[in-house]
Amino acid sequence: MELNSKPRKGGRGGLHRWCLNLFCALVFLFLVAPLLIVFPISFSSSSYLQFPPPGWSLRWYEAYVSDPTWMGATLRSFKIGAATMVLSMILGTLLSFSLVRGKYFGKTFVNQISILPLIVPLIIYSIAVYGLFSQWKLIGHWPAIVLAHTVHAIPFVVIIVSAALRTYDINYEHAAMSLGASRLEAIWRITLPQIRPSLISAAFFAFISSFDELIIAMFLGGSNMTLPKKMFDNIMNEIDPTIAAVSVLQIVLVTAILAVVSKFGAGASPTR
Amino acid sequence: MNKSFLASRNFRDGSSAAGLPALIFLAVLFVMPIAILFMQSFEGGNFEHYAKAIFDDLYRGVLINTLLIAAYVAAICLVLGYPVAYFLANAPPFWATAGLIFLLVPFWTSILVRTYGWMVILGRNGTVNRLLLDMGLIETPLQLINNVTGVLIGMVHVLLPYMVFPLFAVMKRMDSNLLAAAEGLGASRWEVFRRVYFPLTLPGVLAGVTLVFVLSIGFYITPALLGGGKVTMSALLIERQVSQFLNWGFASALSVVLLVVTLLVHLALKLVLKGNMQWS
Numbered sequence: 243m244e245l246n247s248k249p250r251k252g253g254r255g256g257l258h259r260w261c262l263n264l265f266c267a268l269v270f271l272f273l274v275a276p277l278l279i280v281f282p283i284s285f286s287s288s289s290y291l292q293f294p295p296p297g298w299s300l301r302w303y304e305a306y307v308s309d310p311t312w313m314g315a316t317l318r319s320f321k322i323g324a325a326t327m328v329l330s331m332i333l334g335t336l337l338s339f340s341l342v343r344g345k346y347f348g349k350t351f352v353n354q355i356s357i358l359p360l361i362v363p364l365i366i367y368s369i370a371v372y373g374l375f376s377q378w379k380l381i382g383h384w385p386a387i388v389l390a391h392t393v394h395a396i397p398f399v400v401i402i403v404s405a406a407l408r409t410y411d412i413n414y415e416h417a418a419m420s421l422g423a424s425r426l427e428a429i430w431r432i433t434l435p436q437i438r439p440s441l442i443s444a445a446f447f448a449f450i451s452s453f454d455e456l457i458i459a460m461f462l463g464g465s466n467m468t469l470p471k472k473m474f475d476n477i478m479n480e481i482d483p484t485i486a487a488v489s490v491l492q493i494v495l496v497t498a499i500l501a502v503v504s505k506f507g508a509g510a511s512p513t514r
Numbered sequence: 515m516n517k518s519f520l521a522s523r524n525f526r527d528g529s530s531a532a533g534l535p536a537l538i539f540l541a542v543l544f545v546m547p548i549a550i551l552f553m554q555s556f557e558g559g560n561f562e563h564y565a566k567a568i569f570d571d572l573y574r575g576v577l578i579n580t581l582l583i584a585a586y587v588a589a590i591c592l593v594l595g596y597p598v599a600y601f602l603a604n605a606p607p608f609w610a611t612a613g614l615i616f617l618l619v620p621f622w623t624s625i626l627v628r629t630y631g632w633m634v635i636l637g638r639n640g641t642v643n644r645l646l647l648d649m650g651l652i653e654t655p656l657q658l659i660n661n662v663t664g665v666l667i668g669m670v671h672v673l674l675p676y677m678v679f680p681l682f683a684v685m686k687r688m689d690s691n692l693l694a695a696a697e698g699l700g701a702s703r704w705e706v707f708r709r710v711y712f713p714l715t716l717p718g719v720l721a722g723v724t725l726v727f728v729l730s731i732g733f734y735i736t737p738a739l740l741g742g743g744k745v746t747m748s749a750l751l752i753e754r755q756v757s758q759f760l761n762w763g764f765a766s767a768l769s770v771v772l773l774v775v776t777l778l779v780h781l782a783l784k785l786v787l788k789g790n791m792q793w794s
Contacts (some may be wrong), residue, residue: 277619359544364732366752373551
């Protein structure tokens with residue numbers, strides 16, 4: 243399996259490997275550099291961008307916590323993310339059952355429709371749904387953002403949950419039913435708990451896809467800003483290190499969730 | 515036994531119907547708005563907006579620019595991502611896990627956070643310029659953002675994981691006996707790579723390049739923030755047509771053109787891989 247378990251002869255192999263490792267180290271540095279740089283900036287005492295910071299303080303964290311617009315945007319994003327997660331998990335999981343176990347005309351087509359929101363560029367879907375929701379007078383109401391984010395999150399849920407259902411041994415469910423459980427009971431108490439890691443990963447994908455989403459929220463939010471919109475405006479207009487404090491908190495949050503998911507979920511990487 | 519159970523009427527109908535709520539949801543909130551957008555693009559009953567979107571030098575320029583940037587990003591991601599995927603697939607478990615974390619934490623961090631980080635690093639008074647000035651290597655700060663360079667760096671950073679994951683999936687499944695066989699038959703290391711290893715990873719290369727290319731085409735945040743108004747890509751143009759000029763008909767036509775390009779690229783990949791997608 244592993245290439246490096248095979249003994250390599252001569253020094254040239256070692257040199258190759260050394261070059262490869264160095265190259266990869268540089269790429270990994272490239273990947274984490276913009277994440278690491280915001281840490282010192284967020285603890286800076288200076289009100290403009292200066293690196294290294296002239297002194298240390300927590301003032302940008304205070305600025306974030308004491309500003310009602312930042313707090314309002316954060317709470318709104320958590321609310322929208324949670325609602326999107328619940329709605330897309332219900333719809334997406336049901337759809338996965340139908341795609342894996344159902345037999346009906348046009349299933350391939352349904353499958354493609356359910357993945358399509360991932361393929362259509364977000365800007366196109368954003369203006370399309372903006373046009374529709376303007377007519378329906380939904381602009382500025384947070385549930386409107388939930389609906390559009392759910393469209394965008396359903397493909398993630400379908401991909402992850404249907405993959406789990408495909409490899410799930412349905413005989414467990416049959417066994418439960420032969421012991422007297424109804425079909426729904428068997429699914430609820432046997433099948434779903436057994437694919438729980440995938441459900442957790444799917445929920446994580448759905449939440450983050452909404453929590454980080456800017457463009458839909460920008461069009462549908464009106465004056466009620468979500469966190470990404472507030473961050474975007476902050477970066478666009480006045481770069482003060484409050485954004486760095488917010489960034490650090492987000493990185494910490496993501497890392498924490500990632501740790502939880504890798505422990506209880508089916509892997510956080512889409513290769514699974 | 516599975517088969518007979520699946521065929522039982524009760525089971526089948528229940529499962530099939532379970533998809534109905536999501537299907538109605540997607541029909542109303544996804545298919546319908548896109549269809550309305552499509553109809554709007556023929557506003558006035560003619561192809562006027564399309565003629566402008568495709569034949570006007572300015573707008574054709576933006577489309578070509580978008581495709582060029584997407585191609586550059588895909589190429590750079592491949593060059594950077596291929597060795598990294600190889601490393602992740604073949605390194606000892608500890609280092610492979612560590613590498614994966616380095617890939618996943620940025621992957622899951624908001625694009626806004628990462629873009630902001632790049633502005634701190636690459637800005638006029640940024641880390642890189644400060645370092646180079648202090649070392650006396652340059653006299654005036656380099657212009658690293660608010661131009662194409664900044665956009666490329668930011669986009670590659672966001673999209674690199676999308677290249678690595680499909681490559682990693684292919685490399686992880688690689689049968690190393692094939693490589694040993696080629697070596698045993700007298701091939702040099704370079705020949706083994708060129709004639710055996712690389713061709714075997716080609717489905718991953720194609721999947722990764724397509725994925726990155728298609729995602730690049732629709733990019734908004736990075737060009738908006740790191741382009742400094744000097745790099746116009748299609749997504750920015752569409753957004754501006756709607757929110758500044760309320761020019762729905764033209765914005766719709768631009769969207770349809772962009773959508774068609776995106777779907778064509780996807781279709782091309784599907785045909786090449788014959789439905790054998792590695793990651794999608």
